[in-house]
Amino acid sequence: xxxxxxxxxxxxxxxQPGVPSRPQTPPIFQPGAPGAASRxxxxxxxxxxxxxxxxxxxxxxxxHMIVHHAQAVEMVxxxxxxxxxxxxxxxxxxxxxxxxxxxxxxxxxxxARGQPLEMAGMGHAMHAGHAMxxxxxxxxxxxxxxxxxxxxxxxxxxxxxxxxxxxMIQHHQGALDMVDTLLxxxxxxxxxxxxxxxSSVVADQSAEILRMQSLLSDL
Numbered sequence: 287x288x289x290x291x292x293x294x295x296x297x298x299x300x301x302q303p304g305v306p307s308r309p310q311t312p313p314i315f316q317p318g319a320p321g322a323a324s325r326x327x328x329x330x331x332x333x334x335x336x337x338x339x340x341x342x343x344x345x346x347x348x349x350h351m352i353v354h355h356a357q358a359v360e361m362v363x364x365x366x367x368x369x370x371x372x373x374x375x376x377x378x379x380x381x382x383x384x385x386x387x388x389x390x391x392x393x394x395x396x397x398a399r400g401q402p403l404e405m406a407g408m409g410h411a412m413h414a415g416h417a418m419x420x421x422x423x424x425x426x427x428x429x430x431x432x433x434x435x436x437x438x439x440x441x442x443x444x445x446x447x448x449x450x451x452x453x454m455i456q457h458h459q460g461a462l463d464m465v466d467t468l469l470x471x472x473x474x475x476x477x478x479x480x481x482x483x484x485s486s487v488v489a490d491q492s493a494e495i496l497r498m499q500s501l502l503s504d505l
Contacts, residue, residue, distance in 0.1 A: 340399060343474040347464060348392045349405045350426055351487075354464070355385040355392075357429050358457050361438065365450050370443040374451065374501055381454065381494060388483070395479060428460005444505060451502045458491040458498075 362382035369375055396403055424431040430438065430453050438449050465484045468474050475481050 340477045340480065341471070341474050343468060343471040344477060344480055345396065345399075345401045346405060347468045347474075348396055348401075348480070349403065351461070351464060352389055352392050352403065354426065354429060354457070354461060355389045357425075357435075358382070358385050358454065359389075360435075361430070361450060361453060361457070364439055365446070368439075368442050368446045369450060371447045371501075371505070374447045377494070377497060377501065378450065378454075384490065388487075391479075391483065395483075426460070427463060428457055430457065448502065448505050451498045451505070455495055455498050455502070458495050461487055461491055 359382050362378040365375060365378040369378070393403055421432045422434075424434075434453060438446070438453060441449050465487055468484065475484055
């Protein structure tokens with residue numbers, strides 16, 4: 287007498303002789319407009335949609351964040367030359383490596399979508415301050431003002447370490463505020479890569495803020 291399992295297996299072989307069992311790829315659904323049904327799309331269509339589903343707010347966020355990150359990397363460069371605390375220097379180096387990698391990702395994102403790497407007038411605004419007295423107004427929220435950068439550049443040793451931590455905490459909080467603003471914008475941050483990036487920014491920089499606050503309390 288055949289076992290139930292044997293009968294079941296024999297039935298499968300009888301239905302599909304010589305055909306190996308293959309897992310089926312689940313369908314990909316594209317949500318429809320309000321009131322409209324979703325539709326099944328191919329993997330290629332999904333990739334194409336992921337590359338094109340961006341808004342002007344998304345582009346502006348990436349352009350601004352490149353500038354934001356660039357100043358953080360500049361601050362770490364000063365830290366390596368003028369800071370004293372080895373632990374702060376190691377943290378700064380990790381921040382610089384992370385933000386340099388993210389800058390490359392953001393440039394690739396913009397280039398792949400045919401967008402300029404900086405907003406119109408941004409380059410002029412970044413360089414205009416070099417020929418003028420240092421301003422107390424930062425280029426964008428969270429960034430150090432030209433006057434703050436000048437003060438940081440003049441500091442040395444423990445005084446520099448403290449100014450660096452205070453400034454980088456401010457810097458990171460500004461980045462978190464930029465993400466909050468983007469996520470509050472209708473239809474923004476729907477691009478898959480951008481959504482993953484903003485999640486990474488929030489997780490990494492929130493953790494680094496806590497670490498820097500702890501280091502600051504020990505100085």
